[in-house]
Amino acid sequence: MTKSGLSVFSLLFLTPAWGQEPRTEIMKWQDGKSACVSLTYDDSTINQFRIDVPLLNERSMPGTFFIITGDIQGSRNQPAFAGRPIMTIIRESERVPTTKENALERTSLLNYLQTVQLVPELSDFSAQRLGRFLQRGDYAELGKVVDAALAKLRKSGASYTVGPRKSAVGDKRYPLTWDEIRRYAAQGHEFGNHSVTHPFMPALDEANIVYEIEKSNEDIREQLGVKHTFSVEAPYGIDDPRVRTIVAARFPLTRNWVTDDFMDGFLRDDRRDPTTSTREYVQWQRGPLSRTTLDAMKGWVDTSIGHGIWLVLVFHGVEGIGWEPLTTENMRAYYDYIKAHEGQLWIATFQDGAKYARERVNSKVSTSRSGDAIAVTVTHSLDAHVYDLPLTARTTIPADWRLARFRQGEEVRWLPIYREGGNSFVMYRMMPNGKAVTIEKGAN
Ligand SMILES: [Zn+2]
Structure with a gap:
């Protein structure tokens, strides 16, 4: 497309004279989305x-x-209390009051008995309501609630153990x-x-x-x-x-x-x-x-x-x-x-969003030109078995290219050419830590 005399001027003076090395950048988000x-x-x-x-x-x-x-349904691991035998902890509470040292073992136990075993004596117990005491480190106030709950359990005379989850009437689990x-x-x-x-x-x-x-x-x-x-x-x-x-x-x-x-x-x-x-x-x-x-x-x-x-x-x-x-x-x-x-928004799973950003900031990119071919390698320092998401790269190409062909390993495809601010470039998804990418001028 011919524009005006200005394009001749810009071609001569404003665009980076080709001969300059091509550059590659990894886009902030996949496919160059905003x-x-x-x-x-x-x-x-x-x-x-x-x-x-x-x-x-x-x-x-x-x-x-x-x-x-x-x-x-079918989960092998069922709700449980991890720790000493439940009755040992309950009996011990008769002589040992709740302190910073034993508080969390006891609140873990009470939470288990209340939410999984549905123990009626604990119907008004709530682990969440202890959050403010824990946040302040107020074990005196926490201790009052915990000691009172444990006293109810001792008084009930029941024997508590880890066992199958109890179902409440009207349980909404499906x-x-x-x-x-x-x-x-x-x-x-x-x-x-x-x-x-x-x-x-x-x-x-x-x-x-x-x-x-x-x-x-x-x-x-x-x-x-x-x-x-x-x-x-x-x-x-x-x-x-x-x-x-x-x-x-x-x-x-x-x-x-x-x-x-x-x-x-x-x-x-x-x-x-x-x-x-x-x-x-x-x-x-x-x-x-x-x-x-x-x-x-x-x-x-x-x-x-x-x-x-x-x-x-x-x-x-x-x-x-x-x-x-x-x-x-x-x-x-x-x-x-x-x-x-x-068009402007990459819709990705939570893990893919994190993986993309981490791969990108941990990447090293190199670009070199040899005749009508540009070689690009991108390597990141993360565990490649886990961080296996493609990245989107953008590479400048000579202004006279009309077609560009992408190749990485077995993958070959034609790329659209974008022009912006006097530069020509291609944008493509590629696998980091894989085979080198080549971008070649297509015959036209
Ligand atoms: Zn939740």
Whole structure:
């Protein structure tokens, strides 16, 4: 296409004279998209699978589901209390009051007996309500609650042991099966760890936190494969530093904490403006509640696209089932809005969003030209068995190329040529740490 005399001028003086070495950059997000969105779902409630998964599949959009494995039929690892025999702890409480040293063993035990064994004496006990004492380190107040609960257990005369979970009348758990989950995984959805029983972990000791996340991981690994053991969300969106140490050491990716130095994190309860961050990557978590308007939800997408943000959406209930449910109508409208912006928005699972950013910031790129061929290699320093996502690269090419052919190993394809600011370039997905990429001038 001939433009004006200016193009001759720019060709001579403004464009980098070819002969200059070609350059390659790895794009911030896959396919050169402006931003990334990950759709995440907590608690494995039924309508997420009956309603959301079909809506996502119709639009070819992947989701990430944090599942409670103790609720899934056929899980080998059942809810349990990890520690000394239960009656030993209860009897000991008669002579030893609750202190900082024994508090978490006792709160772990009470939580187990209340949430799994449904012990009637503990019907008004709540591990979550102890959170404020634990946060303040107020073991005197915590001790009063715990000692009173243990006194009730001693007084009941019952003998408590670890055993099968009791079902309450009207129990809302439903028969989600691993076969069903495997089907969703094969459709491209990610599954993540949300523990065996969904406990409030700041009130658990290390042995019970480890049981909850490692035993659920065993079932997930066995049923779905190691790929689905990448991401974890400790229940209730907690940010307790003691729990963080235990959980973050066992998973490459946590949704409770943003652990990458190069990434700023704005979690669900963070009211700061994510566009003020100066870090290269920003993860912005937003969790729509029942009262959140569709316009507000759309605004998160717009802001993310405008600022290159990784928007991580956190959904819970759907159509009356689960915490803070959204309506099917709003979910459908929101998915349509996200899909309509796909030209600027990479819709990725939670693990893929993290993997892409980590691979990119840990990559080294080299580009060299030999005649009508440009060779590009991209290597990253991460474990290539885990970090196996392609990256999108952009390489400048001589202005007189009309066709460009991409080759990496067996893969060969023609690339569209883009022109911008006097440069010609091609953009392509490639595998880092693989065979060298060659971009060749096509005969025309
Ligand atoms: Zn949850």
